[in-house]
Amino acid sequence: MGRGSNKKGSSAPNPEKQVIADTAPIDIKRHLEFRNEVINDLKLEVSRIVREMLSTTQEKTDGGMEEQKKRGELFDGENRESIEYVKQVQRDYQETKNSIKNWHNSLKETKDRLSELEGRFVIWENEMKNFLKVTKKQTAIIQRQEDDKRIHNLRIKNIKEEVGTQTNELQKLLTEIIQENFPNLAKGKDTQMYEEYRTPATYNPNRATPRHIMIKIPEIQYKNRILKAVRDKKQTTYKGTTIRITADFSAQTIKSQRAWGKIIQALKDNNLQPRLRYPAQLSLEIDEKTRCFQDKEELGEFATTNSILQRVLQDILKKEKYKESRNRGGEATMNGAENKMKKTN
Numbered sequence: 615m616g617r618g619s620n621k622k623g624s625s626a627p628n629p630e631k632q633v634i635a636d637t638a639p640i641d642i643k644r645h646l647e648f649r650n651e652v653i654n655d656l657k658l659e660v661s662r663i664v665r666e667m668l669s670t671t672q673e674k675t676d677g678g679m680e681e682q683k684k685r686g687e688l689f690d691g692e693n694r695e696s697i698e699y700v701k702q703v704q705r706d707y708q709e710t711k712n713s714i715k716n717w718h719n720s721l722k723e724t725k726d727r728l729s730e731l732e733g734r735f736v737i738w739e740n741e742m743k744n745f746l747k748v749t750k751k752q753t754a755i756i757q758r759q760e761d762d763k764r765i766h767n768l769r770i771k772n773i774k775e776e777v778g779t780q781t782n783e784l785q786k787l788l789t790e791i792i793q794e795n796f797p798n799l800a801k802g803k804d805t806q807m808y809e810e811y812r813t814p815a816t817y818n819p820n821r822a823t824p825r826h827i828m829i830k831i832p833e834i835q836y837k838n839r840i841l842k843a844v845r846d847k848k849q850t851t852y853k854g855t856t857i858r859i860t861a862d863f864s865a866q867t868i869k870s871q872r873a874w875g876k877i878i879q880a881l882k883d884n885n886l887q888p889r890l891r892y893p894a895q896l897s898l899e900i901d902e903k904t905r906c907f908q909d910k911e912e913l914g915e916f917a918t919t920n921s922i923l924q925r926v927l928q929d930i931l932k933k934e935k936y937k938e939s940r941n942r943g944g945e946a947t948m949n950g951a952e953n954k955m956k957k958t959n
Contacts (some may be wrong), residue, residue, distance in 0.1 A: 618929055753866075754908070760864040763894045763926070766808070767862030768837060770827040773852060775817065778827065784810035787852075788829050795850050796843045810830060828862060837861075870894035876930055886928050895903065 747849065768788070768945060776783040787810070790801055808830035817825065831837040843861045844850055863871070871894045881888040881898070889897040896907045907913040915929045917923040 679835060718764050757864055757866050758893070761867055764862040764864065765834060766830045766832065766837065767863045768829045768831060768840065769830065771823075771858040771860070772855065773824055773827055773857060774855075776826050778810075778812065784827060784829075787827065791850065791852050791857070792840070794846060794852065796840070799839060799843055861892075867893045870909070877910065877913070880926055880930055884922075886922075886926070 650772075770787070770791070773787070777787065793906060810827065810829050812825040813828050814825060840859065841861060852857055869888060874890060874894070874896055877896070878888045878890065887899060891906060892895045896913060898905050898907075900923070905916070907916065908933065913923075913927070917927050917931065
């Protein structure tokens with residue numbers, strides 16, 4: 615090939631461009647040099663800025679990753695604590711559930727036992743009621759037998775101890791009382807007596823009142839006539855001193871008679887005309903019928919069916935019932951204490 619031919623990729627300068635460059639004005643050269651310097655400076659500044667930005671970004675990235683790591687570790691710790699807390703709550707829940715189950719089983723056993731005890735208590739209560747009825751009936755029989763032994767007796771109270779110390783003085787006593795207080799009763803009738811004595815038999819000088827005098831009269835009808843005369847006269851005397859003449863009853867009968875006191879007074883205040891029949895029965899005329907009551911419990915049951923009696927006796931029977939329940943409670947406490955002392959001894 616010829617000398618003037620150009621190969622592809624040859625580095626030989628172009629003569630035309632060289633001529634222009636050599637002939638270019640100096641200002642243009644300077645301008646080109648200045649531009650090249652500016653461009654180089656800009657490149658350096660951009661490179662610096664890019665490095666700073668990369669460095670800042672790297673620091674931030676590293677710091678963010680470190681913070682994120684710390685947060686992750688903190689989260690892991692909190693997460694572990696939360697998991698432990700949840701596990702503890704689950705354990706507590708299971709324990710509570712088991713406790714409730716055990717408590718439920720215990721409650722069921724207690725209910726079953728209470729049901730059994732209630733059944734036993736009902737049986738015991740019925741047996742006790744039957745026992746009390748039998749005991750009450752037997753007590754009434756014994757009390758009636760004791761009163762029957764005394765059916766001929768008159769009891770005279772408030773006669774001085776000096777009277778009756780002489781022989782046959784007590785024998786004349788009833789005759790003198792009848793003549794002084796009931797002259798019509800004494801006409802044509804000789805007072806016959808089996809025996810006369812003071813009770814108790816032993817004299818106690820410290821006793822506040824004189825001992826009672828017991829006089830046994832063979833004819834019950836005559837004894838009842840004397841008692842009726844005493845009730846009608848309302849005040850009996852002996853040589854000017856007020857005395858009392860009553861039928862002779864056992865201590866239990868007297869207690870039963872006294873127990874009717876407030877009830878009889880309340881019935882009298884309401885014009886119901888109660889009577890105390892032998893030995894200690896309350897008699898009332900209600901609805902044109904005569905009704906007798908052995909005790910306050912029987913009267914209370916009947917009062918629930920009669921509005922008048924319920925109104926009159928409601929408060930009294932409540933107080934009496936409360937008083938009796940307290941007495942029974944006190945007796946039960948005393949019996950329990952006695953049994954405890956016996957066991958201790």
